[in-house]
Amino acid sequence: MNDSIMNNDMLQDFLEEAKEMIEVLNHGILTLEQSGGGNIDIVNEIFRSAHTLKGMSGMMGFTNMNHLTHTMENALDKVRNGEMILNTDQIDVLFECLDELNDMLADIINESGDSNVDTQETLEKLKDMLNSPKPETKSKFETPVPSKPKTIQKAEFPVSTSKEEKINQTDAEYLNQLMIPDEVLNLFKKYDVEKLHNLILNDYNIYYFKVLLDKDFCKKNISLIEFYKKLESSVEIILSSCITDSIPDIDAIDLKNYDMQIVFVIASKQTKKEFFKKTGIDSNKIFEIFETFENEQLQIQDNSKDEEEIFFELTFDGEFITPEIIKSFKEESVEHIHEFNECLLKIEKNPDNFNPELINAMFRAMHTMKGLANMFSLKPISEFAHKLENSIDAVRNGKIKMTESLVELLLKNCDSLGAAVQELVETNKITKINNKVLHELLNLINSNEKPESALSTEKPHKIIKNPFYYGFSEEDIKKFETAITNKNNIYEITFFYKQDLSENINNFDIIKTKIELFGEIAALMFDIDEIIGLDYFNPANFDLPIKLYYISQENISTISMLTDKSAENIRKLDETDVKNFRESYSKYVSDKNSTSLSSKIKRPKPVRKQELENHIKKEGNKSETNTKETTISIKESHSKIKREQNEELRRRENSGEQTPIMEQTKSSSPEQNKQQLNSLVKSGVSAVEKSNPDRAAKRESEKKTGINDSKEIQTKPATSSGLAQGNTTVRVDIEKLDALMNLVGELLIAKTQVEQIGLNFDENISENKSKLKFVTEQLGRVTNDIQEAIMKTRMVPIGTVFNRFPRVVRDIAKARNKKVNLIIKGEETELDKTVIEEIGDPMVHLIRNALDHGIEEPEKRIAAGKSETGTLTLNAFHEGNHIIIEIADDGAGINPKIIRKKSLEKGLLTIEESNMIPDAEIIKFIFKPGFSTAEVITDISGRGVGMDVVKSNISKINGIVDIQTNVGAGTTFTIKLPLTLAIINSLLVKVGEQIFATPLAAVIESLKIKAADIGSIEGKYEIIKLRDGVIPILRLNSQFKIQSKENKDKLFIVVIGLAEEKYAIVVDDLLGQQEIVIKSLNHKIVSTPGIAGATILGDGQVVLILDISTLISNAKKNR
Amino acid sequence: MPNLLLIDDSPTMRKMIKLALKSLNLTIFESNNGIEGIEILNNEKIDIAMTDLNMPEMNGFDFLRYMRQNENYSNTPVIIVSTENKLEILEEAKKLGITEYLKKPFNMKELQELIAKLLTLNKTV
DSSP states (O other), rough: OOTSSOOOOHHHHHHHHHHHHHHHHHHHHHHHHTTTTOOOHHHHHHHHHHHHHHHHHHTTTHHHHHHHHHHHHHHHHHHHHTTTTOOOHHHHHHHHHHHHHHHHHHHHHHHSOOOOOOOOOHHHHHHHHHHHHSSSSTTTSSSSSOHHHHHHHHHHOOOOOOOOOOHHHHHHHHHHHHHOOOOTTOOOOOOHHHHHHHHHHOOEEEEEEEEEHHHHHHTTTTTTTHHHHHHHSSEOOOOOOOEEEGGOTTTOOOOGOOOOEEEEEESSSSSSHHHHHHHHHOTTEEEEEEEEOOOGGTTTGGGGGGGEEEEEEOOOOSSSSHHHHHHHHHHHHHHHHHHEEEEEEEEHTTTTTTHHHHHHHHHHHHHHHHHHHHTTTTTHHHHHHHHHHHHHHHTTSSSSSOOOHHOOOOOOHHHHHHHHHHHHHHHHHHEEEEOOOHHHHHHHHHHHHHHHHHHHHOOOOOOOOOTTTTOOOOHHHHHHHHHHHHTTTTEEEEEEEESHHHHHHHHHHHHHHHHHHEEEEHHHHEEHHHHOOOOOTTTTTSOOEEEEEEESOHHHHHHHHHHHTTTEEEEOHHHHHHHHHHHHHHHHHHHHHHHHHHHOOOSSSSOOOHHHHHHHHHHHHTTTTOHHHHHHHHHHHHHHHHHHHHHHHHHHHTTOHHHHHHHHHHHHHHHHHHHHHHHHHHHOOOOHHOOOOHHHHHHHHHHHHHHHHHHHHHHHHHHTTTTTHHHHOOOHHHHHHHHHHHHHHHHHHHHHHHHHHHHHTTTHHHHHHHHHHHHHHHHHHHHHHHHHHHHHHEEHHHHHTTTHHHOOOOOOHHHHTTOOOEEEEEEEEEEEHHHHHHHHHHHHHHHHHHIISSSSSHHHHHHSSSSSSSSEEEEEETTTEEEEEEEEEEEEEOOHHHHHHHHHHHHHHHHHHHSSSSSHGGGGGGGGGOOOOHHHOOOOOOOOOOOHHHHHHHTTOEEEEEEEEEEETEEEEEEEESOOSEEEEEEEEEEETTTEEEEGEEEEEEEEOOOEEEEEETTTEEEEEEEEEEEEEEEEHHTOOOOOOOOTTTTEEEEETTEEEEEEEEESSEEEEEEEEEEEOHHHHHTSSEEEEEEEESSSSSEEOEEEEEEHHHHHHOO | OOEEEEOSSSHHHHHHHHHGGGGGEEEEEEEHHHHHHHHHHHHSOOOOEESSSSOOOSOHHHHHHHHHHHHGGGTTTEEEEEEEHHHHHHHHHTTTSSSSSEEOOHHHHHHHHHHHHHHHHHHHO
């Protein structure tokens, strides 16, 4: 893969996963060695890991690694199949491979390219291993290993010579190996199965896909016939048919809203992408495409199938899809996914007895999601949501029980969908959606519906008509033949009836009456049915081609005139055509006879043609035109196609029994829908699972080892960090806006009052003065209220952040085998949206740390006399203009001694310094960049993200972090945040003539000191001793090069704190607190380090606002 | 100005529909579910209603049932907008007396025309 495609993210993912895999391999091989190589589960597991590594490295273009892992896989396959038992030497070889893999990974990290590690020697050894004598001579082809179905089938498949034979049990089983839904399988007959089998033997890939025939399809002038022809020219079509159970009753209210699906089973040597390109099929129109069978040698080429490369972009159409609506769509999508997740977590707590309303809520969330995504033409999302919806529906209908594993799968799928939505939110497009776990989910649901699928194999197999049978009757063909002998012209006139048949029917009748004056209509038929082999169709949804076979002596231009030029195509037929008709008819008759046995078994299907006929009749009667011919001709044509069914129908019709037919239709519809549901759920189960057992097994292994869990945790913070730019809207409660409106009203009243005073101010000065005072007060109150109200509109409950955590906590706890009870308090506490967006990531880090290093394993906890389950408390509350967030665990606490020791070891402080710093301060060293928490506090080899990230994130929003810890009793992190970032409370200080505003959020205290109180360390760094702590001094006058008029006896220090750090700023005077509105400055001034912005004071004076975080980092640099 | 009642639990959907109907000069009353919809029915005179089917609190069917039982609204045009395409659902809706059934996703132009048509029809009746 070239560098432009292989982006850094992908590489990171790869490295992480590769490391996991190597770990699994390492562990597995060790266990193998200990257990003497006997355990099949472990062999399977390491085989899968090697296989996955092979696939991933191949995809990333690391050929060296790919080669090595491939050879490993081959060796392990032999072990797995019992052809080889590993001895100690061979295990050593495997370990050597692992070492080399590790080296390769290191190379990749350093160079971000393919590794040059020399694997020649190891490869030789592996190959020797492969060629070593086998304990027993067992051939793959003779051993029915269940996980290798295709090989066996290749060898065992019975080849029959009879084409007309009904498919037998063996064939049915064979077909069941392919991931083709039952509804389609039922369409197969013996001949098709053989064709399929032969194609597989000849290395074809088998695909199964559905095409959605809808209005758009026809508007683009893609005729189904052309489509079929195109398809036929590039691939082998094994089967094509219409899926009937999605077609509604013809009498349904609005025909236009129904879509018809046509399913194709094809064979091609091309990959999916090539296939799309060649046929020119718009992939958007393809409903679903599945590889049902993939030949092995092609496997590597198309490894990307789990994460399909799709590209859908949200675009404004300028009319109905505006940026605003897209924004709202994004927000809503995120909410729905959240809701889904939330419900699942609630269910997980009590899987046996949960509130059924939760299931409904989940169903609704996905349902709405599906509908919405559809409105934006986001097929992948709507499809995905649809499948989840179906799964939930299966639960709702009691088809499958809510089990832990189901919840797990649903959660993972929800994540996949969430990731896609997240991508959409950030980039306006979707490029991939992870279908991996979806297959697993659908598989699970499928397997739970086993009883039904077992039934369905007993269902009679439907017979597909010969696609080239034209559908003429004996009489029709005789008519043609007579016409030919009489030298009459035969025309095939094609009409396309657009969308709504009923509107066109009059028109058609007029034409028909006209042309009948000049000739004879020999036959009339619906074209699609014959050509594509469709059974039923929905006339409303696409252009319905109707073909008239017309015998006349007139020439073609006259015919064209007669049809008012409304005919799509007029073709003159000649002798050969008629011969073809005759041949196909004979073939049809023989086909039909050979299959008549199975066709006796009645399919649970409505007779659509009959209905259509009735429909046309009705329409015709309404318009009171003569439609007799239409009815009869249709009847004639279709009676020949479905003789058996029709005989009965006609009998009923003749005896005036139309209703029973309709009733029959209706009564069968629930059954249909059930089928539809089943098939939908089933059809989603991709071919991948069965055709590639290793892959499925790998998923299984992932589940076991919890790799997926941990990976999610790892990647989650990364994705959510993009949220800050993406989500720029706030949903405001209407009450808040109403309150604001009220206040604006009051403001207007105050304004008029001021105006009135202004009008005749001179007349009554003293009275007006007191009035003015009153109005000013009122104005002040109103503006304050307005400010508050506006701030409130920016406020979002912190619950939106907190709600993410139950899942995070659960995942980590599960992965770490710890028991944790999460308590969330104060989730209704509101704070500014910008703050909310920034606070999520640091909190995730802190929570992970608390779970990883804080809360102990259940055994340790019991040993320490605590309860088995640890408690993690998240609490948020207001304190003045701040919000405090506490993350408290009752774990082991942080031992200051260890921190001190490690800090010294790492050279973060000297021994003298160490002696000066009290325990409470030393703990804050965990925020230092080079300080790895994982190594220090526990032995868990960690993915612990440095606490410095936490600190810098919190500093960014002017917050402070503090730690209180008690060894053995737990740790509490306290995050103190400003309520809002736009209006801040500040402390005005004076240095020389210059006034600065210090964000009050950062101010811890201010003190009056004397110059003499300032001490120094090593004569270089100024410090001040304050109570039991030492605080470094920061002088603004030197920082900004201002002349300060220092009064030696009267100095002020302002102790500022950011995250865990404290500094004391020396100032000449304190001017007091004031709320200021932050105004941004132009770039030149802003680039001055230490200045965050400016504000205007009441007297118009412009005051600069100090940027505490850069001030502190500058000061640190200077040290 | 005719009054339209729009019931859908998706704010995005409501926004889109509102935008599409802007040119028709309607007063649009929005609600999140059937219960809110009923409240609006009782307080305003609604000339045409659009409702989703699958909603929390009260679904579209229940709303429709209520609406048809209310003598003021027994003949008011109702359009169902839903992703459902199951036959029995459609039939049930039909039985309850809906005027049109629009399946999501629908064409906004189509909706415009439909509403315009229904409103003129209703006027002439």
